[in-house]
Amino acid sequence: MNIKIENGRVIDPANNIDGIYSVCIAEGKIQQITTSQTDFIADKTIDATGQLVVPGFIDLNASLREPGYEQKASIKSETRAAVSAGYTTLCCLPNTKPILDTPSVVQLILDKAELAGFAKVLPLGALTVALEGKTLSEMYALKKAGCIALSQAPNSNIGNQVLRRALQYASSQDILVILKPEDLSIKDDGVVHDGAISSRLGLPGIPVSAETIAIAQIIELAEETGARVHLTGVSSARAVRMIARAKFTNDKISADVHAHQLHLSELDVGTFDANYHTSPPLRTAEDRDALIAGVVKGVFSVSSGHRPHNVEAKQAPFVATESGISSLETVLPLMLKLVDEGVLTLNQMIDRLSTSPAKVLALDSGGLAIQANADICIVDPNASWLVNNDSWLSRGHNSPFFGCQMKGAISHTLVNGRLVFEK
Amino acid sequence: MSSSEQMASTSFKAPDSSSLQLNDQGKLRHFLTTDGLSKEVLTEIMDVAESFSSVSDQAVKKVPLLRGKTIVNLFFENSTRTRTTFDLAAKRLSADVINLNIATSAASKGESILDTIRNLEAMQADMFVIRHADSGAAHFIARHVAPHVSVINAGDGRHAHPTQAMLDMFTIRREKKEFSDLKVAIIGDILHSRVARSQIQALNILGAKEVRVIAPKTLLPSNMDALGAHVYGDLRSGLDDVDVIIMLRLQRERMRGALLPSEHEYFEYFGLTEKKLAYAKPDVTVMHPGPINRGIEMDAAVADGPHSVILQQVTNGIAVRMAVMALCMGHNTAGKKP
Numbered sequence: 001m002n003i004k005i006e007n008g009r010v011i012d013p014a015n016n017i018d019g020i021y022s023v024c025i026a027e028g029k030i031q032q033i034t035t036s037q038t039d040f041i042a043d044k045t046i047d048a049t050g051q052l053v054v055p056g057f058i059d060l061n062a063s064l065r066e067p068g069y070e071q072k073a074s075i076k077s078e079t080r081a082a083v084s085a086g087y088t089t090l091c092c093l094p095n096t097k098p099i100l101d102t103p104s105v106v107q108l109i110l111d112k113a114e115l116a117g118f119a120k121v122l123p124l125g126a127l128t129v130a131l132e133g134k135t136l137s138e139m140y141a142l143k144k145a146g147c148i149a150l151s152q153a154p155n156s157n158i159g160n161q162v163l164r165r166a167l168q169y170a171s172s173q174d175i176l177v178i179l180k181p182e183d184l185s186i187k188d189d190g191v192v193h194d195g196a197i198s199s200r201l202g203l204p205g206i207p208v209s210a211e212t213i214a215i216a217q218i219i220e221l222a223e224e225t226g227a228r229v230h231l232t233g234v235s236s237a238r239a240v241r242m243i244a245r246a247k248f249t250n251d252k253i254s255a256d257v258h259a260h261q262l263h264l265s266e267l268d269v270g271t272f273d274a275n276y277h278t279s280p281p282l283r284t285a286e287d288r289d290a291l292i293a294g295v296v297k298g299v300f301s302v303s304s305g306h307r308p309h310n311v312e313a314k315q316a317p318f319v320a321t322e323s324g325i326s327s328l329e330t331v332l333p334l335m336l337k338l339v340d341e342g343v344l345t346l347n348q349m350i351d352r353l354s355t356s357p358a359k360v361l362a363l364d365s366g367g368l369a370i371q372a373n374a375d376i377c378i379v380d381p382n383a384s385w386l387v388n389n390d391s392w393l394s395r396g397h398n399s400p401f402f403g404c405q406m407k408g409a410i411s412h413t414l415v416n417g418r419l420v421f422e423k
Numbered sequence: 424m425s426s427s428e429q430m431a432s433t434s435f436k437a438p439d440s441s442s443l444q445l446n447d448q449g450k451l452r453h454f455l456t457t458d459g460l461s462k463e464v465l466t467e468i469m470d471v472a473e474s475f476s477s478v479s480d481q482a483v484k485k486v487p488l489l490r491g492k493t494i495v496n497l498f499f500e501n502s503t504r505t506r507t508t509f510d511l512a513a514k515r516l517s518a519d520v521i522n523l524n525i526a527t528s529a530a531s532k533g534e535s536i537l538d539t540i541r542n543l544e545a546m547q548a549d550m551f552v553i554r555h556a557d558s559g560a561a562h563f564i565a566r567h568v569a570p571h572v573s574v575i576n577a578g579d580g581r582h583a584h585p586t587q588a589m590l591d592m593f594t595i596r597r598e599k600k601e602f603s604d605l606k607v608a609i610i611g612d613i614l615h616s617r618v619a620r621s622q623i624q625a626l627n628i629l630g631a632k633e634v635r636v637i638a639p640k641t642l643l644p645s646n647m648d649a650l651g652a653h654v655y656g657d658l659r660s661g662l663d664d665v666d667v668i669i670m671l672r673l674q675r676e677r678m679r680g681a682l683l684p685s686e687h688e689y690f691e692y693f694g695l696t697e698k699k700l701a702y703a704k705p706d707v708t709v710m711h712p713g714p715i716n717r718g719i720e721m722d723a724a725v726a727d728g729p730h731s732v733i734l735q736q737v738t739n740g741i742a743v744r745m746a747v748m749a750l751c752m753g754h755n756t757a758g759k760k761p
Contacts (some may be wrong), residue, residue, distance in 0.1 A: 183601075199645060202580055202617055203581070207645070271559075316535070316536065317557035318582070
């Protein structure tokens with residue numbers, strides 16, 4: 001189907017585009033981006049007056065729960081929620097059941113994603129067999145089967161010797177390794193930031209050093225092995241400084257922060273609301289502000305850290321609940337809020353959601369060039385909506401933003417030139 | 424980033440505990456924590472406890488206040504002393520009492536806490552007294568019970584033990600009358616202590632002059648300012664000019680977690696002896712929530728000495744728990760089912 005998007009403000013940081021253009025799409029690719037009249041014959045014309053036409057968002061860190069945890073979510077339910085939120089590509093974590101450590105599981109996920117027909121799914125294969133941190137997974141086979149990168153996340157259950165060898169082996173095949181920086185022995189039984197709230201509520205704390213020690217070790221090993229390493233889900237101000245410094249000398253290191261970490265802090269845990277039980281934990285207001293500054297400066301891409309849960313997973317005393325927020329659908333309004341506040345420019349926002357993640361993954365998408373894959377979303381920056389059961393598509397309703405009014409929504413999403421979401 | 428701070432503190436704020444444990448008139452309907460309560464609420468508990476304390480001295484140790492009410496002592500963690508005093512308190516108020524030791528029944532069969540609670544509600548329970556090993560367990564249950572049911576926290580993880588704190592406040596008030604001139608030192612494992620957290624909060628609410636904690640850093644929460652206590656590293660400086668000393672129980676397992684070198688070293692530096700007691704005011708009061716490890720936290724001479732009110736604490740526990748039960752039952756949705 002030929003699609004023409006008219007009158008929208010087209011923004012693409014990758015190609016330095018920002019202006020009112022018509023975008024013409026055929027055969028899954030962008031054919032023209034023009035201000036003048038064209039003879040392009042469209043089957044469907046979308047009037048994007050007052051809206052933003054931008055490259056579809058690429059998520060570096062999402063859990064889709066399939067296979068194995070279908071009581072929480074499915075590839076279909078979450079990729080559908082994703083395209084309604086502007087995401088055209090999702091990297092899914094390997095902690096499925098069975099673990100994503102064999103080509104057959106990769107194939108299953110790719111098949112299910114294709115069948116669903118919403119967002120593209122790029123599996124992150126397990127870095128070690130069963131994510132146990134003991135034996136290297138068959139990295140080459142996983143890459144060949146379609147893994148965009150390998151990851152130990154959402155765990156950090158790997159010793160330095162195995163990690164060093166995994167990075168050596170991965171780098172010899174130029175495979176990206178995505179790691180969650182967390183020292184498990186220091187984290188111990190912690191569930192919230194080690195600070196005011198842990199002290200007051202008597203919840204076991206996770207010190208900042210649980211993150212910074214892991215980052216220091218990973219930076220050293222990345223430097224020594226020459227591996228491409230991406231740190232996902234950073235939470236503390238000290239970590240921002242360490243990563244900014246490391247990126248300065250090693251361009252193979254990158255990092256992301258989850259969007260909700262830019263808005264929430266430990267104080268929101270309040271009185272044991274399990275929807276604020278996240279991993280990494282919500283830290284102090286100062287940490288949060290340093291993360292925002294890091295996003296502004298380009299130290300970080302922004303990921304969702306999407307963790308949909310069934311109701312039971314959060315229905316227990318705080319320490320016994322599972323961590324994580326169902327977050328795909330609130331990333332855009334939370335980022336637009338920073339734009340509204342004048343902290344971030346629109347251009348920076350789109351870079352952190354689309355352009356930078358594409359660079360990290362070495363994808364040729366993430367931009368709006370002629371002949372690029374037409375992965376596009378149209379943003380209505382002023383649309384106001386209430387987070388509730390009616391507006392929500394993810395099967396996980398575990399969001400602390402339920403009941404909050406959000407500003408900014410997606411009106412259309414195209415994946416490979418196909419309209420997969422229309423409001 | 425003032426604007427984003429504002430965002431977190433306004434639109435995305437989680438409800439605080441005071442709204443959960445108070446009814447529309449600001450009266451106590453659950454008792455989950457001392458945190459966030461007013462001086463009036465805490466004083467009312469002590470005043471009512473004072474009126475109940477004579478009941479225990481009568482030949483017939485009963486008042487008919489909660490006749491026809493069913494109180495369930497729901498202990499997910501073993502306890503003898505606390506459960507016994509709650510049991511006695513409920514019986515002296517003429518309530519029907521059921522003691523359930525969940526640690527050895529439903530939980531081990533895989534039943535969730537919510538299912539346990541709903542089953543007991545279906546048996547027309549009016550009040551749950553809860554002890555659980557997880558911080559926040561009482562809050563969690565209070566959020567999910569029917570409107571006519573009250574929840575009393577009998578200790579949740581490291582978080583709170585509000586009735587213990589109030590019986591300690593009651594004991595202090597009897598000894599010292601006023602809180603405003605008092606310097607109180609709490610000694611021992613603050614980090615893992617629900618009793619200490621509730622005591623520190625209660626003392627600050629009641630206007631104590633200074634609350635001190637004395638412990639090695641491995642046994643202290645990282646942010647004592649957030650709790651409202653001053654940190655001292657040794658007994659000599661920490662006990663100087665102190666009116667009340669509260670000792671905490673030291674769990675043996677702390678040695679295994681590399682938090683302490685040995686019991687011997689702990690007693691040497693933080694154990695309360697008659698000699699160290701002399702650093703405090705001459706009329707200092709010594710308290711301990713029990714059970715005592717003699718020779719680890721304190722000398723027998725101090726535990727049994729003239730400054731000790733440890734056994735009064737136990738006696739006062741019954742009156743304070745009667746007061747809390749009576750107040751909460753009177754303040755939940757008119758004490759009736761909807």
